[in-house]
Ligand SMILES: [Fe+2]
């Protein structure tokens with residue numbers, strides 16, 4: 001008998017749970033080692049490609065990677081709140097969810113670590129300032145602060161805190177929407193689309209390898225979040241009074257977040273004339289499809305707010321067209337310097 | 344009043360060029376489009392193509408068209424004096440004649456049945472000039488439409504000329520490249536039916552991949568109200584679906 005396919009009897013852990021399944025996948029597949037990866041692939045090839053890019057091309061990478069490193073740190077930091085939230089009495093079971101949330105926490109830490117290693121060893125000329133811990137008196141990288149992503153990560157902290165500290169089902173739904181649909185499901189996955197396009201012109205091998213591992217991990221995190229939301233939606237649809245307002249909260253949050261995301265999409269492409277050909281239109285289309293798959297196909301939400309969702313994106317784009325991001329980056333550069341100097 | 348007694352014109356049927364012309368006028372008359380689409384396509388190409396894929400021209404037969412269309416054909420054939428019908432049938436293509444021959448029953452019924460069971464894709468070539476003369480006009484026109492405006496693989500390319508809040512022209516094309524355009528909205532014919540019936544939200548359709556929008560998204564977002572008006576006008580307009 002093949003031991004690997006044989007069901008092992010378990011006690012208090014529900015091994016049929018979809019959360020257990022995700023957790024188990026993380027244990028099996030999420031075990032890549034960021035240090036080992038950079039040692040094995042090395043920085044040399046990436047440094048050479050990086051060195052051959054012009055400043056505008058480097059700037060495009062820097063805008064993308066800055067929101068990844070700050071975003072990974074923010075989601076890693078908020079993982080502890082997710083651990084707490086999933087133990088909420090509004091969920092029927094918590095144990096397998098907590099197991100999965102702990103795996104998520106480890107993986108987000110690893111993602112932060114990977115980008116930190118990469119930035120330090122390859123892209124440091126575009127990042128004179130990035131070392132501060134944004135939640136220990138520092139701020140996010142000036143480029144992150146200048147675009148919607150920075151605001152979105154701050155909002156994430158607030159929403160996760162509200163959900164974790166005795167939040168009701170609508171609070172939990174809002175937090176999960178922001179984190180798993182907005183940040184992981186659209187902002188990060190839209191970022192993978194952008195990096196794939198940029199890699200055509202600037203093949204950064206090690207970075208690509210890291211992104212591959214990260215995006216596989218993120219796939220599980222997104223599924224986890226959608227499962228949580230589905231549980232809440234089901235209870236709302238059953239008519240349980242405490243859960244009323246869940247779907248509405250999901251839409252409200254998605255509409256808020258699509259503004260931050262659209263701003264970020266514009267910031268990393270059209271604002272700098274898109275030197276590595278990401279194409280703002282294709283990025284927007286990609287983001288729309290990612291959102292549609294989660295909200296309509298998976299969660300089966302009513303389409304009544306779809307127009308509002310698009311309007312929010314449209315408003316954000318018009319603001320973005322009128323923004324002077326360079327000016328904002330300069331301002332945050334100055335603040336960052338002061339923080340680094342220790343005041 | 345039953346649909347059979349009701350009279351419809353060619354421009355009642357979707358998708359036809361005649362309906363498209365009606366859509367053009369409705370767009371051009373729309374105050375809302377004028378308000379929301381001012382500046383659209385000025386200095387850049389704002390023309391749209393509606394690409395409707397997979398019209399069921401292989402799966403459906405003449406008898407699957409709206410009842411009033413084939414009902415009139417059947418009635419026309421069965422009311423012809425037998426010897427007139429025989430004369431008409433003398434010129435029928437061989438396979439049609441064989442098909443009629445192989446059936447049981449009185450000649451008018453056999454002839455009508457053979458035609459009703461003809462695939463839409465084959466109808467134009469199976470209908471010969473003699474039959475066209477005794478056919479109801481609406482059916483004759485519709486067969487022309489289908490022949491000229493649906494490609495062999497079942498696609499309709501509806502081109503819509505949009506500029507500065509108005510619609511200056513519409514036409515159908517044989518291929519996407521036939522005319523310049525700035526935007527293409529693509530989807531299966533079924534989705535188009537839902538969209539122009541008002542049963543499918545266009546934003547939802549794009550987000551869920553039921554329709555695909557190709558073109559400058561900065562422009563689409565900037566003029567999102569005008570884009571929504573375009574589909575609203577289409578769904579507000581009366582229509583009868585050919586399929
Ligand atoms: Fe991550």
Ligand SMILES: [Fe+2]
Nearest residue numbers: 075184218221
């Ligand atoms: Fe994640």
